[in-house]
Amino acid sequence: MTRLSNTRKESTRPMSMLRDPLLADAGKLKIDYSASRMPVLAALTERFAESKPFLGQRIAACLHVTTETANMCKALVAGGAELALCASNPLSTKDDVAASIQRDLGAEVFAIRGCDRDTFYKQVQGVLDIRPTIIVDDGADLTTKIHNDHPELLENIIGGTEVTSTGVLRIRNMAKDGALRYPVLPTNDAATKHLFDNRYGTGQNTIDGILRGTNILLAGSTVVVVGYGWCGRGVAMRARGMGAQVIVTEVDPIRALEAKLDGLQVMTIDQAAPLGDVFVTVTGNRDAITLAHMQRMRSGAVVANSGHFDVEIAVAALAEAAVSRQEIRPNCVEYKLSDGKSILLLAEGRLVGQAAAEAHPAEVMDMTFATQALAVKYLVENAAGLSPDVHEIPRWIENTVAQAKLDAYGIQIDRLTDSQTGYLTDWRVGT
Numbered sequence: 424m425t426r427l428s429n430t431r432k433e434s435t436r437p438m439s440m441l442r443d444p445l446l447a448d449a450g451k452l453k454i455d456y457s458a459s460r461m462p463v464l465a466a467l468t469e470r471f472a473e474s475k476p477f478l479g480q481r482i483a484a485c486l487h488v489t490t491e492t493a494n495m496c497k498a499l500v501a502g503g504a505e506l507a508l509c510a511s512n513p514l515s516t517k518d519d520v521a522a523s524i525q526r527d528l529g530a531e532v533f534a535i536r537g538c539d540r541d542t543f544y545k546q547v548q549g550v551l552d553i554r555p556t557i558i559v560d561d562g563a564d565l566t567t568k569i570h571n572d573h574p575e576l577l578e579n580i581i582g583g584t585e586v587t588s589t590g591v592l593r594i595r596n597m598a599k600d601g602a603l604r605y606p607v608l609p610t611n612d613a614a615t616k617h618l619f620d621n622r623y624g625t626g627q628n629t630i631d632g633i634l635r636g637t638n639i640l641l642a643g644s645t646v647v648v649v650g651y652g653w654c655g656r657g658v659a660m661r662a663r664g665m666g667a668q669v670i671v672t673e674v675d676p677i678r679a680l681e682a683k684l685d686g687l688q689v690m691t692i693d694q695a696a697p698l699g700d701v702f703v704t705v706t707g708n709r710d711a712i713t714l715a716h717m718q719r720m721r722s723g724a725v726v727a728n729s730g731h732f733d734v735e736i737a738v739a740a741l742a743e744a745a746v747s748r749q750e751i752r753p754n755c756v757e758y759k760l761s762d763g764k765s766i767l768l769l770a771e772g773r774l775v776g777q778a779a780a781e782a783h784p785a786e787v788m789d790m791t792f793a794t795q796a797l798a799v800k801y802l803v804e805n806a807a808g809l810s811p812d813v814h815e816i817p818r819w820i821e822n823t824v825a826q827a828k829l830d831a832y833g834i835q836i837d838r839l840t841d842s843q844t845g846y847l848t849d850w851r852v853g854t
């Protein structure tokens with residue numbers, strides 16, 4: 424049952440869209456559990472509650488509606504922001520978490536798990552109705568929607584952040600075309616994001632999603648990782664750790680070489696097709712696995728995607744070629760081909776770790792969202808001097824977040840002595 428909550432009918436703010444507001448208690452329990460694993464964000468939340476850096480700002484956010492996102496929302500609201508949140512992916516929304524963000528944080532939430540395309544875009548529209556001053560995006564859906572359909576909103580917007588690789592790529596393309604109209608800070612490009620979130624977050628939850636979807640034994644299996652970016656590196660590392668033989672396919676010679684010297688087999692996807700037991704696409708591009716590849720796979724091969732959109736695997740072509748389709752386990756659909764062979768597609772070719780597992784764990788999102796919250800603060804303080812382009816997240820933000828995470832782990836590191844600093848900075852010093 425879908426209810427529109429009407430708690431704010433009296434205000435001029437848009438109404439939220441939730442599965443059921445009564446799920447809020449269950450959501451709060453989970454959010455608090457995550458919070459206990461997000462110490463960097465917790466410390467920031469306290470600081471923001473005192474200094475209120477976001478007073479007067481209206482933030483529109485499009486993110487996975489998870490417990491980790493809830494804790495970043497808490498930091499932004501503690502800092503004085505008015506916030507509206509919609510889902511970046513209908514399958515990753517946790518309905519109870521959405522209900523708690525609405526009730527306990529006073530943010531306006533537009534997110535219903537599993538909703539159709541039409542409702543999804545109504546939710547995007549819902550957050551834009553707050554007439555945002557700041558955009559917090561995951562996949563550039565808000566950014567493209569505003570530029571394409573709502574240019575009237577641009578005059579209020581001081582800038583935005585973008586959390587994922589594919590979104591940053593899209594926004595850079597907008598900037599190249601001269602189409603981007605406000606400054607964007609690419610959270611994804613911060614070292615405290617992609618080195619950890621993309622590698623260890625995606626690495627772990629991709630395996631988690633595959634195992635929940637299939638319960639196969641990875642030890643002794645052959646896992647083909649299509650794409651060796653930060654996410655692909657993480658998936659390959661974790662699959663190998665579970666005893667799988669890993670094959671990497673790539674289009675970039677440097678990454679292919681890196682995979683080879685990391686001890687993995689490297690070949691084309693054509694060559695890998697008949698060899699793999701499990702295939703994972705992590706390319707950020709389309710058509711990484713085509714019907715022709717699937718027709719050459721072993722019967723029972725598992726095919727999953729952990730890249731941004733559901734365009735990496737030729738799902739529609741598979742469905743068309745199949746003689747039957749049956750969901751044999753949650754998030755696992757068996758397609759039978761005319762030669763009797765079966766292909767197991769996980770999570771409809773959408774992000775497997777998000778849809779069939781629980782997205783990235785709190786410990787890693789702690790760094791991503793602390794980086795992002797500080798980037799939003801930086802925007803508030805500096806946007807006036809930033810051109811409408813993609814800028815770098817300042818190094819001090821990365822260092823602050825990394826240091827805070829080390830502190831939380833109770834890890835001390837060495838400091839450079841004066842003579843070491845001199846050695847590193849003075850070109851006159853010889854050997």
Ligand code: SAH
Pocket residue numbers: 486487488489490491492511512515561562586587588611620624730731732774781782783784788791
């Ligand atoms: N927006 C796209 C895909 C982006 S998924 C879609 O929904 O299809 C990749 C992004 O999700 C990463 O940049 C990561 O930071 C974010 N993410 C992963 N786990 C998350 C979590 N638990 N909560 C919020 N965001 C998460």
